[in-house]
Amino acid sequence: MDTDDTQSSSLIDSQMETEETPRLYFSKSLIGSPKPVKVGELQTLLKSLHEQLKDLDQNIDQSSLATVTKELVHKQIIKHPNKTARALAACCIADIIRLHAPTCPYSASELKTVFKLFVDQLGFFGKETSDFPYHFYLLENLQSVKTFLLLGEIEGPEDIVFPMVAEFFEVTAKASLPRNVELCMTDVLIQLIEDVGILGQEMTELILEQFERFDKYFSDILLSMSNSTDQNEDLEEIRKAHQLMRKVNSINPDLLLNAMPLLQEEMKVDHLGIRQLATETLGEMFAEESSNVAEKYPIIWKTWLGRRNDKSQSLRAKWLDLCVDICKNHPESVPELIECFKEKFTDPDDKVRATACRIVGEIGIEHDCKTMDKNLVELVGARAKDKKNPVRVEAMATIGTIYNNCYQRIQANDKLAIDKAGWIPDLVLSCLYLGDLTVQANIESILQTFIIPEDDNDADRAERLVTVVHSLKDKQKVALLALLQKQKLFNENMLTFVEMCEKNIDHSETSEHDAIKADEFMKYLAARFSDKARTLNALRSFRHRENQADIKLLRNAIDLNRTCKQVNTAKTKLLANLTDDQSAIVDIFQSILNRACPLILNKSIIAHLLKMAKLNKSRRATPATQRSLVAQKILSDMSTVYPSMYTNNLKDIINDIMSDNDSTADEGLQLLSEISKASVGEMKFKDEMVERLTAYVSEGSVEQAKHAATALAAMKNADLALVDPVAEWSDDFYINSRALLSRLTSFAQFALYAPGLIDPHIGSLIRFVEGNLLTTKTKEFNKKNDEWEPYDDLPELSKQKLTGVRLLVNYLIASKDSSELENFAINKIFTILWDLMDVTCESALADETNAAETSHLRLGASQSIVKLTQFHRYLSELTVPKFEKLSIALQDACYYVRQEFAESLMKGLQSGQVHSRYYTLLFICAHEPEIALLKQVKSFIQKRLSVMEVKQGESSVVDSSLVRLIHLLAHHPDFTEAVEDLNDFSQYFKFFISCVATPDNVSFLYHIVQQIKISKDMVAEELSKQNSYILSDLACLLIKTKCKDASWPLNAFGGRVSLQSRLYRALPAGAVQAETIKKSYLPKEFLTKFEDEHKHKSGEKNLHFLSFHVTIAPGQSTCDDKADKTAKLFVETVGKSNGHYAVESNGSLRVSNDGKVNGFDESGTEIGRTP
Incomplete structure (x- = not known):
């Protein structure tokens, strides 16, 4: 091999030597x-x-x-x-x-x-x-x-x-x-x-001389464009001319003196390409740092500003982008441009609105709070609730950027900065009430990117969290807590997902059943996000990657026991790995991690919050005092949401409780109480700590007794250690006892967390609450004896009654699986609750006792029954008549009872803690006099329907609730066959249809209502059976009417439906069914009146089914002096079903009942009327 190489090399050298140059x-x-x-x-x-x-x-x-x-x-x-x-x-x-x-x-x-x-x-x-x-x-x-x-x-x-x-x-x-x-x-x-x-001078003059011909060159190109058949080729020439103009402008703008009017004309031509080129060229000229073009050519500047309203959305959006550099280089133009921006937040095109929101964040208005236009920021903030998600994303990013850039001044208590930007976190969190999954993901991203961004300094992070929460209104504080609770639940779910991924690596442990279960769980997780399909695909992809390192990073990123720095490190590394390996799922995992990672609340900030909570405990409302209270509130919420985070701080909390500082001890007690709830039966305290907690139960305030009792009940072996103290405290249950409220509060906590302590005393407690406490009349009330007062304003005796009832309910909740629980206790406590629902404000007023107390008792009893009957042990207590009796709470005379009960049902239905049967009760709100509550209920039902996954050909639980609604109304105490009553009851079905009915499910709704007519009422007597048939016919009539008015097809339903057997059972097939289905049970008087009213409404629509041609000009006798231009309205009806009209030119048109035409300009001012 070496010999061959040597020979080859020699040959090459020989050839090179013989090669001639x-x-x-x-x-x-x-x-x-x-x-x-x-x-x-x-x-x-x-x-x-x-x-x-x-x-x-x-x-x-x-x-x-x-x-x-x-x-x-x-x-x-x-x-x-x-x-x-x-x-x-x-x-x-x-x-x-x-x-x-x-x-x-x-x-x-x-x-x-x-x-x-x-x-x-x-x-x-x-x-x-x-x-x-x-x-x-x-x-x-x-x-x-x-x-x-x-x-x-x-x-x-x-x-x-x-x-x-x-x-x-x-x-x-x-x-x-x-x-x-x-x-x-x-x-x-x-x-x-x-x-x-x-x-040199001569050469420079020669070059500049050439540009004197530029305007002719430019106009020649424009002329050739207008006469050309190939405009695309000519547009390219015009583009080159515009590029040359921009270069000339940067060297010697005076050479463009004669060309500028040509640019102005270009902005007015029909050809979009030319208008856009002219707008872009002038925009860049105006933006030149040394430019005075806008000042030199004011008319051209005004024309250019007018392009913000161009008919092309792409040009309107481009115009906004061009404004960014103008604002940066020419601050004197900013006020005028800002006024133009404000118009674009309501542009009909969402891309323009999104661009308007984005550029506000790019021009840097927040760098000077004195000149920052608060109204502009508020208008951007309003777009955070836009119907289109791209607009919401840009709006939130912009206001988030503004807040982030203003934060240091806000934190330093700069009143101007607080006024102009301090409200932004409140606005962001208010968007949670939209109930949109996309919005929630946007909020989570903005919170972690701008509002409470990544910061390895835990003290600064704690300070920032306090600043943010301090700026929130009460409603948004509730929203933040709800968001954190959702994130906690999602964190737990993601931990389960991690365990599934870990198990999947070892294929020997994964059965087919496990695989199906894992996929169903991933579908459940994906349903928490708006893009369910992509989220599900991302979760599946991650699981199938079987990358052990990334699974470990995911576990670390969601670990509640890791610091902010550790969580951020794991999160960043995981996203980087996914970017390298599976970039398609990175944005989905970013949203997943925003929700699952413990970053807003983290264990590493607890020590700093505890320190802040102890500072400045003066009575004066100083900023430091306010921040201290906020820190205390955050600690309290944190102990509720993430009690396990306090593990390393438990010793400090116990030291606070053992201290002689009452304020510090109270805060420590509250925190310990919340932490104890998460570890019932596991807490271990030293003897001196147990003595201190026992002393608080014996001699402390109601709040101290409540928190101390919770902590004691969570102790290991509490059932043994507290037997004697509980027996001793039970002796204080008599009406005139000064410690009665504290004892009842403590026992309510014992009943919930250590029911074994209450078992020996439950009989005497029931007798005391029923026979002594509830029968004692509360003669203390305000002058008006109002039907509602906040709990804190109630008399002591009223609080004792409410707490006594809560004690009994807590006992049943905690004992649902206990073999020690006797039927006697169950029956007695439920009897008390059902009886309390009948105690009215009217009876209180007649007896001259506290009316507000009865409202609280009715509300508490209703909510307790719903809560208890969710457990299988107590489900038998909820018979059909009793379930229907619960609906009375939604028609209570007291608004606050109706509101609180409706909200508790909606919250439970949304979280899944309340059975879907309770959707039926919400439709009883149809006659709710408070419009706000009625809208809230309707919005809730519609949003729940939008997120429910209903398979093809099947119905939702809300659709099926129509049967329960008919049965409930058939047994309603106010129901009769009178025409007036049927009119009133038709409102329930109209409300149901407005909330639930769609072209897709209307056939099913009609079918199930028809099924009632061939069924027998399983609960009631013959009269109630007749009631069901009447209401069935009424519902069918209203469904058909809705279909006719909305032009919906009402086809035969092809599926099979079985009604709830506890409500209805099918009649024998044959003649009996044929007779009931054929017969109309609605009174003739009602049908006649209904048809007349419907014809009258249809007649009003037909009256408007006309064509008009109206021309109204200034100076005519029919024209108002306010008209500033001719309003030409050519109006034609576009459809008999809705009676809308097409309107040409700027303006609108109304047709009055007498058939005359009223014209209105854009502002709504009347500018003319036909004689």
């Missing part, structure tokens, strides 16, 4: 002696030389060039009278210089002569000559070799090249040269200016 083979002389060579012969020689030279490269033997190099600059050649000979000589000299580069074979004086020859030859462009190929070869050669750089070696180069430059400009202005010639000339000019530096 290229050389010029030209032996004849170009110079004649004594007479010059004849023209014909000389041309032949020069052509031959030219052909050889142009094919040679720089590796030539330069000695072979010596003779021709010298002869070519001889005066016989350079000053030869024949043009072709001189042209060929110039080409040969150019090649000689090329082949000698980088050195030059000529002296300075010879170079001067050579360049004069070059300039002379380049002056022939634009003239008819057969030597054009030689002239172009020379030009291209000089341009590519950059031969003109040699001008730096001679004196007075400007005098040599000035005629050439002038000739270039002259010939390009007059003649139509090939494109490649123009490009070479341009490059030569650039070399002369940039590389050689030839730009």
Whole structure:
């Protein structure tokens, strides 16, 4: 092998030694002696030389060039009278210089002569000559070799090249040269200016002179565009002209004096491409840092501002983008532009609205709070609730950026910064009430990116969290807590997902059942996000990757026991890995991690919050005091949501409780109480701590007793350790006991967390609450004896009653699986609750007892029954009549009872803690007099329907609730066959239809209602059976009417439906069913009245089914003086079903009941009426 290599190498060296260096083979002389060579012969020689030279490269033997190099600059050649000979000589000299580069074979004086020859030859462009190929070869050669750089070696180069430059400009202005010639000339000019530096006064004037023709050039292009058949090609020429204008403007704007009006005209033409080019060009001109174009051409500026309302959405959006640099470079224009921006937040196109929101964040208005327009920021904030998600995303990002940039001033208590930007977190969190999954993901992103961004300094992070929460209104504080609770639940779910991924790595442990279960769980997780399909795909992809390192990173990122820094590190690394490996799922996992990672609340900030909570406990409402209270509130919420985070701080909390500082001890007690709830039966306290907690139960305030009892109940072996104290405390249960409320509160906590302590005493407690406490009349009330008062304002006895009832309910909740629980206790407690629902404000007023107390008792009883009957142990207590009795709470005389009960149902239905049967009760709100509550219920139902996954051909639980609603109404105490009552009851179905009915499910709804007519009521007597049939017919009538009004098809339902067996059972098939289905149970009087009313409404629509042509001009007798222009309205109806009208021109039209036409301008001002 080595021998072969050596032989090959020797062969190559031998070939290289024998290879000849290229050389010029030209032996004849170009110079004649004594007479010059004849023209014909000389041309032949020069052509031959030219052909050889142009094919040679720089590796030539330069000695072979010596003779021709010298002869070519001889005066016989350079000053030869024949043009072709001189042209060929110039080409040969150019090649000689090329082949000698980088050195030059000529002296300075010879170079001067050579360049004069070059300039002379380049002056022939634009003239008819057969030597054009030689002239172009020379030009291209000089341009590519950059031969003109040699001008730096001679004196007075400007005098040599000035005629050439002038000739270039002259010939390009007059003649139509090939494109490649123009490009070479341009490059030569650039070399002369940039590389050689030839730009004296005379040359500068010559260049600037050329631009005086620019306006003519520009107008000629516009004219050619208007007459052209190929506008795309001409548009490209116009684009080049615009690029030139921008360059001219940056050098000498005055040269554009006559071209500016042409730009203004371009902004008005129909061709979108030209309008957009003109708008972009002027926008860049206005944005030049040294520009005064806007000030110099105010009319053009106003015209350009008008492009914000261009009919093209792409141009309106582009206009907004162009404003960014104008705002940055010309602050004086900002106020006027901001007023223009404000209009664009309501633009009909969502891309324009999104752009408007984005550019506000880019112009940096927040850098100076004094000049920052608060109204502009508020308008951007309003778009955070836009119907389109891209607009919401940009709006939130912008206000988030503004808040982040203003934060340091807000944190320093700068009142101006607080006023103009401090409200932003409140606005962001208020968007949670939209109930949209996309919005929630946006909020989570904005919170972690801008509002509470990544910060490894835990003290600063705690301070920022306090600042943010301090700025929130109460409603948004509730929203933040709800968001954190959702994130906690999702964190737990993601931990389950991680465990599934870990198990999946070991295939031997994964069965087919496990795989199906895992996929169902991933579907459940994906349903928490708006893009369910992509989220599910991302979760599946991650699981199937089986990447152990990334699974570990995910576990670390969601670990509640890791610091902010550790969580951020794991999160960043995981996203980086996914970007490298599976970039398609990165944005989905970003949203997943925003929700699952413990970053808003984290264990690492607890110590700093505890320190802040202890500072400045003065009674004066100073900023420091307020921040201390906020820190305390955050700690309290944190202990509720993430009690496990306090593990490392438990010792400090216990020390606070053991201290003599009452305020500190109370805060510690509250925290310990919340932490204890998460670890019932696991807490271990030293004897002195148990004594301190016992003392709080015995002698402390109600709040102290409540928290201390919770902590004691969570102790390990509490059932044994507290037997004697509980027996002793039970002796205090008598009406006049000063400690009664504290005892009841403590026992309510014992009942919930250590029910074994209550077991021996439950009988006596029931007897006391039922026989003594609830029968004692509360004679204390305010002057009006209002039907509602907040809990804190209630008399002591009322609080005792409510707490006593809660004690009994807590006992049942905690004992649901206990074998010690006796039926006697269950029956007694439920009897108490059902009886409390019948205690009314009217009876309280008649007895002169506290009316507000009865409202609280009714509400508490209703909510407790719903909560208890969710457990299988107590489900038998909820018979059909009793379930229907619960609906009375939603028609309670007291608004607060209706509101609180409705909200508790909605919250439970949303979280899944309440059975879907309770959707039925919400429709009882149909007659709710408070519009806000009615809208809230309707919105909730519609949003729940939008997120429910219903398979093809199946119905939702809300659809099926119509059967329960009919049964409930059939047994309603107010139901009769009277026409007035049927009108009232029809409102329930109208409300149901408005919430639930769609073209897709209306056939199913009609079908299930029809099924009631061939079924028997399983609960009621014959009269109630008749009631069901009447209501069935009423519901069918209203469904058919809705279909007719909305032009929905009412097709036969193809599926099979079974009604709830506890409500209805099918009648025997045959004649009985045929008779009931055929018979109409609605009274004739009702049907007649209903048909008349419906005809009247249809008649009103038909009355408007007309055509009008109305022209109203200023000065006419029918025109209002407020009209500022002719309003021409051509109106035609577009459909009988909705009676809408098409309106031409700016304005709208209304048709009054007498058939006259009213015209209105854009502001809504009436500008005319037909006689």
